Amino acid sequence: MSANSSYAAAGVDTAAGDLAVELMKEAVAATHGPNVLGGVGGFAGLFDLSFAKQFERPLLATSTDGVGTKIAIAQALDKHDTIGQDLVGMVVDDIVVVGAKPLFMTDYIACGKVVPERIAAIVTGIARACAETGTALVGGETAEHPGLMGADDYDVAGAAVGVVEASLALGAEKVRDGDAVVAIASSGLHSNGFSLVRHILSGAGIGYTDASAELGTSWGEALLEPTRLYSGQLVELLAGEHGGAVHALSHVTGGGIAANLARVLPRGSYAEVDRATWSPAPVFRVLNDLAGTTLESTEGTWNLGIGFFAVVDAASVAGVVSALDALGLPAWQTGTVRFGTPPAGGGAWEQGAKGVDGGAVRLVGGYAG
Missing domain, CATH: 3.90.650.10 (PurM-like C-terminal domain)
Structure with a gap:
């Protein structure tokens, strides 16, 4: 038995994960401007911060959050294309509180079973909302947790970074x-x-x-x-x-x-x-x-x-x-x-x-x- 087939027997489908990435790539790439280096699928996202040289004292702002139990309703209705906007709202809109302009975001999805179309719907919603807020979606991770989560269960979280001139910070x-x-x-x-x-x-x-x-x-x-x-x-x-x-x-x-x-x-x-x-x-x-x-x-x-x-x-x-x-x-x-x-x-x-x-x-x- 190969390593991959052994992993599949344990409930983890790496091929489904790869398909999910293919389905979401176009939406994610649409959030990338000239400051984003590389494409989707790298180990880390790269963001060119050279423009911050124009700042006298640039401050980075960061936030992380999830969506909470609203996800249970999305799962019950099998409707997953809006929960990503909820995530962006919870994460990115905390950045602007201090007066910062959001720069980039990453997301994390934990699930019991990777259903490519479902994961793609979630991430496409995230990407669409990122584009609306002027935020680059530079990376993410989908983790399959069979035995720990039910086949239709998932949770989402994200983190974002923004920048503000120190003298313009709000508070x-x-x-x-x-x-x-x-x-x-x-x-x-x-x-x-x-x-x-x-x-x-x-x-x-x-x-x-x-x-x-x-x-x-x-x-x-x-x-x-x-x-x-x-x-x-x-x-x-x-x-x-x-x-x-x-x-x-x-x-x-x-x-x-x-x-x-x-x-x-x-x-x-x-x-x-x-x-x-x-x-x-x-x-x-x-x-x-x-x-x-x-x-x-x-x-x-x-x-x-x-x-x-x-x-x-x-x-x-x-x-x-x-x-x-x-x-x-x-x-x-x-x-x-x-x-x-x-x-x-x-x-x-x-x-x-x-x-x-x-x-x-x-x-x-x-x-x-």
Whole structure:
């Protein structure tokens, strides 16, 4: 018995892996500009960083993440062409938070069995989203884990690198008293809180192929709505006439609304986010109705319609909001940053998060209908 046939007997099909690479090569290559050296399939991706000589003090930014249990819905529906966009959103959109332009990304897919068409669909989705955000997909790995994962099981993860001039880096240190908090709309649930989503649907006896009259589609289709991508537009905003007015950005992912904004505010500051400034999408309302809970009770789990925050100079709010709208990112002012002791009463404050001793944030008022 040859080594290859022995490996096949153990459940690993290297030929299927090679076919998957062939099926995805064109999509991956489409993300490569002149800075990418070599093609698909090397042991390591090479990226020419010569342009960074133009920077006075270039800072590299890096991020890594996965998609979480949203993958279970893609697997249940056997629909895998959008989960890659979710991955790029989770990874690349963290890069722009510090003001960095994303440069390149790598991905990792672990599965029980390599189904070439399925792997290719996942990676093609990743490549398509990378192209939309101006990010080169320079490498990746697909690992087959028979016996550890089921034949139809897989998980995805990725890492990305970006660059920013040190003097242009965004963060809490640039936030000033009176700065406006601008909310930027999400496309839906994005990729957080799906363990709760799945728990709610299971408890209600609802399947992913079941139709929802309130949502006008099947539950699975509504839940697989891809994560909105922000990097390309935000990089353009930062490079434009209103870029200097942006002091901090926050990506609303795990931890919810208040915690993610608190992470980018300086200690000693606070902000109240006014719920009356937006109306959460139907998917959030229907899920809460099924669970018998309130929108307010899920603010620490779901984004409820806000995918990003921008903290901007108060005098430039109208210009920034107009620029974001023109870039296809609906935006609105939802609060103001103040320095000093947060006022008592009116609900609990969220103080920093994820190990960051940042500002204090709370949501106030009621949601728009």
